[in-house]
Amino acid sequence: MDLYYMPSPGASRAVIMTAKAVGVEFNKKVVVNVFEGDHLKPDFVKINPQHTVPTLVDNGFVLWESRAILIYLAEKYGKDDSLYPKDPQKRAVVNQRLFFDLATLYDAISSYYYPAFKTGTFGPPEAWKKIENGFQLLNTFLEDQEYVAGSQLTIADISILATISTIEVVDFDLKKYPNVDKWYANAKKVTPGWDETSPGLQILKHTHKILFASINMDLYYLPSPGPSRAVLMTAKAVGVSLNKKLLNIKLGENLTPEFLKINPQHTIPTLVDNGFVLWESRAILIYLVEQYGKDDSLYPKDPQKQALINQRLYFDMNTMYDAFASYYYPIFRTGNYGDAAAWAKVENAFTLLNTFLEGQEYVAGSQLTIADISILATISTIELVDFDLKKYPNVARWYANAKKVTPGWEETVEGLYSRKHIFDEKKPEFK
Numbered sequence: 001m002d003l004y005y006m007p008s009p010g011a012s013r014a015v016i017m018t019a020k021a022v023g024v025e026f027n028k029k030v031v032v033n034v035f036e037g038d039h040l041k042p043d044f045v046k047i048n049p050q051h052t053v054p055t056l057v058d059n060g061f062v063l064w065e066s067r068a069i070l071i072y073l074a075e076k077y078g079k080d081d082s083l084y085p086k087d088p089q090k091r092a093v094v095n096q097r098l099f100f101d102l103a104t105l106y107d108a109i110s111s112y113y114y115p116a117f118k119t120g121t122f123g124p125p126e127a128w129k130k131i132e133n134g135f136q137l138l139n140t141f142l143e144d145q146e147y148v149a150g151s152q153l154t155i156a157d158i159s160i161l162a163t164i165s166t167i168e169v170v171d172f173d174l175k176k177y178p179n180v181d182k183w184y185a186n187a188k189k190v191t192p193g194w195d196e197t198s199p200g201l202q203i204l205k206h207t208h209k210i211l212f213a214s215i216n217m218d219l220y221y222l223p224s225p226g227p228s229r230a231v232l233m234t235a236k237a238v239g240v241s242l243n244k245k246l247l248n249i250k251l252g253e254n255l256t257p258e259f260l261k262i263n264p265q266h267t268i269p270t271l272v273d274n275g276f277v278l279w280e281s282r283a284i285l286i287y288l289v290e291q292y293g294k295d296d297s298l299y300p301k302d303p304q305k306q307a308l309i310n311q312r313l314y315f316d317m318n319t320m321y322d323a324f325a326s327y328y329y330p331i332f333r334t335g336n337y338g339d340a341a342a343w344a345k346v347e348n349a350f351t352l353l354n355t356f357l358e359g360q361e362y363v364a365g366s367q368l369t370i371a372d373i374s375i376l377a378t379i380s381t382i383e384l385v386d387f388d389l390k391k392y393p394n395v396a397r398w399y400a401n402a403k404k405v406t407p408g409w410e411e412t413v414e415g416l417y418s419r420k421h422i423f424d425e426k427k428p429e430f431k
Helices: 010-022 042-047 066-077 088-112 125-141 155-168 178-190 194-216 226-238 257-262 281-292 303-327 340-356 370-384 393-405 409-417 420-424
Strands: 002-005 028-031 055-058 061-064 217-221 243-246 270-273 276-279
Touching (some): 010 066, 010 155, 055 066, 061 066, 066 088, 066 155, 088 155, 125 155, 155 178, 155 194, 226 281, 226 370, 257 270, 276 281, 281 303, 281 370, 303 340, 303 370, 340 393, 370 393, 370 409, 393 409
Antiparallel strands (some): 002 055, 217 270
């Protein structure tokens, strides 16, 4: 028995929970990514010409539409008829609730919430009214009842549970519907497979979070400096899009009353996430990963791993970035590079980084982290000047790899090279 499915939609999760309830396992669970057009491929269309997900194939018998699949699983594989009673009246109520789920609840939720995944905005007010009506009706059905179709758990509960679990992804006040609230809390406890399918719901939560972060998150930045590019690369790594707001510091746009109200320190980059304001690039990197990362690989929760990353971030700011700022950046103010003492700071910083990377592929352990991204952004200034990285073989090896594996590197290189002509006009006096 094969199931073609996606892990996050309620319809797929309902089928998986019902399979768990009747005690069957699918020989193969084939994930169909409709966002990439998997459901339109000839092989799948041959199986299901309606190309919908989920689709069940049971020893050659093909069936789609989740509620029909629930009935089939309960009737063919159920140990008894508790999930889908044989009594005509009890069965009729279950059927009514299944049709109500599809035509009223699911239709309302999909009309209001699902457009956001295509357009970035929820549905119109009339779509919201459909949701209110659907939940009010369900609240009425559950008056003095523990389950939606009688005195025991049925596939109607499983189907409606899967449908309305979307409320866990969005800001929805279920307490307005006390009977539904009580039923929902119990249904999650007693429905087999709920815990197994909840990771699919977490994927939906993450997608929703990223989507609305992309809509509401502004980044005040400059395209060339390392701190801005580090933020852009980290945003790419965690999968969020930023509303980029370019500031012209030559015109003093970072000193306007409007910007000072956002960031009194008037530094760039500055992030505004739906009203939450944060500056200092390394703090922003940590925030982006903790708030929007699919996992903690870029900034592990393990205290020792995290501490090492923090040390490298402070090293980047206080040693590496400070050295670059002392030697190379005066060119933007004075037209000249820094002095011999400043150059010595650059050499010291690279020597230390070379030591950190002895026998290591990454600067803070065995995998790419925000420490790599931040330091990569800082030292990439060497692309603009005559710098012999071969003197630091561990750094040279790491740098070549970091540019390959860091998301967003290619997209930010143009910003880096936008300042190359300024460096080309000068040759360092100390080197």
